[in-house]
Amino acid sequence: MTQDDLTIADPKMRAEGVNVFYGDKQAINDVSIDVGTDLVTAFIGPSGCGKSTFLRSLNRMNDTVASAKVTGRIELDGEDIYAPSMDVVQLRARVGMVFQKPNPFPKSIYDNVGYGPRIHGLAPSKADLDVIVERALVRAGLWDEVKDRLLESGTALSGGQQQRLCIARAIAVDPEVILMDEPCSALDPIATAKIEELIHELRGKFAIVIVTHNMQQAARVSQRTAFFHLGTLVEYGKTTDIFTNPKQERTKDYITGRYG
Amino acid sequence: MNKPTNPTDWKGAAMQKRIAGRYAAERRFKFIGLGAVLLSGAFLAFLLFVMVGNGARGFTYTNVAVPIDFKAMPLTIEKARLSDADADQVIASAGLADIVDFAADEALGDGGSALISENAWKEVRSAIKDDPALLDGKTVFELPTASAVDMAAKDGAAGALGAQVDALEKDGKLSTGIHWPFFKSADATDPAVAGIWGALKGSLLTIFIAFLIAFPTGVLAALYLEEYAAKNRWTDLIEVSINNLAAVPSIIFGLLALAVFINWFGICQASPLVGGLTLALMTMPVIVIASRNAIKSVPPSIRDAALGVGASPVQVVFHHVLPLALPGILTGTIIGMARALGETAPLLLIGMRAFIGDVPSGICSPSTVLPMQIFLWSDEVDRGFVEKTSAAIIVLLVVLLSMNAFAIYLRNKFEQRW
Amino acid sequence: MTFNAAALLLLIAGLALIGWIAGRQRSNLVAGRAGTKLHSRPQYHGWYVALWLFAPAALFLAVWSSVSPGLITNEVLANEAAQSLPSFGFERGAILSDARSVALGKQDAVRLPAAAPLVQPYADAAYKYAWIGIAAMLALALAGGLYAFTRIKPDFRARTRVERTVMAFLLLASLVAILTTFGIVLSLLFESIRFFQLVSPMELLFGTNWAPQSGAPVDDTFGGIPLFWGTVLIGAIIAMIVAIPIGMMTAVYLTQYAAPVVRRWVKPILEILAGVPTVVYGYFAALTVAPALREFAVMLGIPNASTESALAAGIVMGVMIIPFVSSMADDSINAVPQAMRDGSLALGATPNETIRQVLIPAALPGVMGGILLAVSRAIGETMIVVMAAGLSANLTANPFASVTTVTAQIVKLLTGDQEFDSAKTLAAFALGLVLFVVTLLLNIAALRIVKKYREAYE
């Protein structure tokens, strides 16, 4: 795998020789990858190949699984995130996450978005919080739809709106990286289009990593694509290259739909 | 709205301090949680500790050695009559009690007869009945002391009694042994001869009746609801009844039993029969709910397979579903029965709190139950009953815990994953 | 000769066994003779005969054993010797039962002289009705058995019939629950109505003086407020103050923090705590907790400190309820989807922030339902309050004072004299009705909430 054409000068995150185990079972095998600051990176690969596992090790959500163990080195701005000095609470604030199924809290829309800033103490006053909530909702493209019903429950929104609410929730703490694990797989095409549009707009403000099963989506939203298979990183490169001119046979088979 | 966002300063002192505070809160919270768990455990430990601490002594009793010389004080009685049915009366009217009292006075000094239990002579009586030859000579009997003496020997006491007991102890006349009457006899006013066997037997009879009624009824009802019942308003009514009955306070069942079983049907009051009926009504909903869960967990594939080879719906249920669900049903039943065994409140209302000095002979004879015996003894003023109460509690807890342990064993042994 | 239902039941069971064998034999026989196959296997024919033999006779036996004592008594009362009986009350009942005991051989001699002339009539009547009953029962059994026996033919659908009967049994068994519910409602209502003819419901529900006495005028002595207050103070306030925080925190710790090993050990311990009989808790409260609390109160200089205190009963009741609250909370917290927890943690919340601000609010409906059930349990609990809370009806907010509860008073009212019609006994049923209605409402509300909540996360 040649790296020259995609060496990222100042990667936001860098993984080196990462292995992830669930008990005795190895789910990720020696993966090294750079995530660019201004780029959208897509992870693709057949089901069970370890995309989610790898994504979750980027903000240490794997810590919540008792049997999971991560080895190797993962850096955020050059700092080892598994080092004892790294505080996981801050790490997760800096590396936000959006899940496959929209999971708004059973609270009002306002409180959903305000939750992160409140716990991290980012808003000294109510007025500050109002500003933060509004900005996050605006950025998530949800403001116009919900500005009149901020006190309604977040669970009362439609699926697509819920997912954008979750993105707003993640944005509200002003993260540096946003990890999205199949954010559109539970949504209809129109809602999906809205999220993709949103990803376009957010690009450049945050480093974005997105896991997707949808080849077209990966091609549409990302600049870099990583193809995983059976826990290994098979190929990583510019999205255009991967989809038009894959170097590996397995990648080619996968994107042409021969298996997976 | 478009003011540029300066990135949050995560490394700043204020933020670091805040984070430290949050972690401290986290540790506090976790500590409180652990504290709650430990507190629950401590309650249990303390309760068991108090009961065992008080009760262990209740299993023993202090005896005093009293030699009785029947040659000097003959019991005028024909030996042939000792095997008669009315031997007890014959011996009593021959004045054995006086002889024993006299012997005690002689052996233990003035007032010695007050040191032995007023029922001590009955021990002598049964010894004589076992071995009439005793009447021809002098024998040293280990007689139960009066309750106060027993207490003084165990705890120490001040005053005249304390001195007397100390003296006896020094002479080596006192001995401590397992208190057999505790396991063999029924309630009595004298701690020296009061026992739990009457209550325990009452409990066993009562539970037996309750089981005989509640188990088949509960299982059949569960089978009906789970396997056959159509979804209609009747079925809903049955389900609502069962769920509510399971949560109705137990004393309400006592009121029901009093009004229906005793005042209306006139079933023998205070008997294991009426107690068992009451507890059966109380336990049945529990059995139904447990049985339904067990039946539900039998996979439909087994029913389909049986139906497929031409079994009728009734055969499917009785030949295939029921045997597979049985371990779960039994587990639920044992737990329900254990609960019934510890129940007191409804039985208070149907007369089972009366003083019963005899071991019950049948399901219709007046009787009490173990938890009720505990309740009755807990009200006794005589200090000797305090440790008897705790000892009875230990027995009850041992029975209940072994039932529960057996249920858990069954559950683990037969737990099946389909 | 007496009417021994158990022995007779055994007798017809034996007859049924014979019927079973005979039915089986005959079905084989008729099939062989006709040279065809039976529709149902032989044992179903056997069961068919046995059922016809057993069921009508057993039913008759049940009816007869409940009505015949009444018939016997009527017959005895019609006798001349009974004319001299006192016309009413306790004495009359005692004489009759004395005579009955002697007549039935349970007792060697009469204790009341007035009973002596009744013994012979009693024995005669008992003898007569026993024979009538036995004869009728046997006739029914034989008729049923014969009827079934003659119906055995190769194409007779015995299995269908038997299975239909089995279904009827299943249905009957499940009706017992409804019957019990109706029994409770009717018996409570019936006695309560009689009570309310003596004392107005308003008085019971809102009166503030509770001092029922035998034979005393009933005015102003059946005010239930002190009882209701005592019940609420102990069961809904003190016990919950103990049980809710400890139970909730136990559940939180076990579900969120504890290692699986710890969970495996702590859960059975909680089950033991739940399995300790209430009389043991009551004894513990009265023997250990109450005296300690009294000393404490005296030390603080609190007036009216009593060895029977609301606090002692309430605390111990709270301990008893802990496992219940914790298992309900455990279930509710576990029912909150994992995604909710992940969502919060992924924002950088600490576990305790996640628990307090996301999980518990999300689990709240389920927890509330559980708490309602716990309250319903606490206010229906009897032994602890009987043994530790006392019987004096005080309307006080001082937890160190003695208060009484509905359940304790029910016990008190029904365990004194056994005169069944006095206002005191009837009052127990009226209190029982109040208790039943309140716990029923609590249970229904709780089950509704919990069910709704379950659906929300499905």
Ligand SMILES: Nc1ncnc2c1ncn2[C@@H]1O[C@H](COP(=O)(O)OP(=O)(O)OP(=O)(O)O)[C@@H](O)[C@H]1O
């Ligand atoms: N909590 C866990 N415990 C044990 N094994 C796990 C756990 N989570 C995932 N795995 C295993 O790790 C491997 C990778 O799983 P992962 O969820 O990362 O795959 P994925 O690529 O995200 O699949 P999908 O596209 O279906 O989401 C799988 O074999 C899976 O079974």
Ligand SMILES: [Mg+2]
């Ligand atoms: Mg995945």
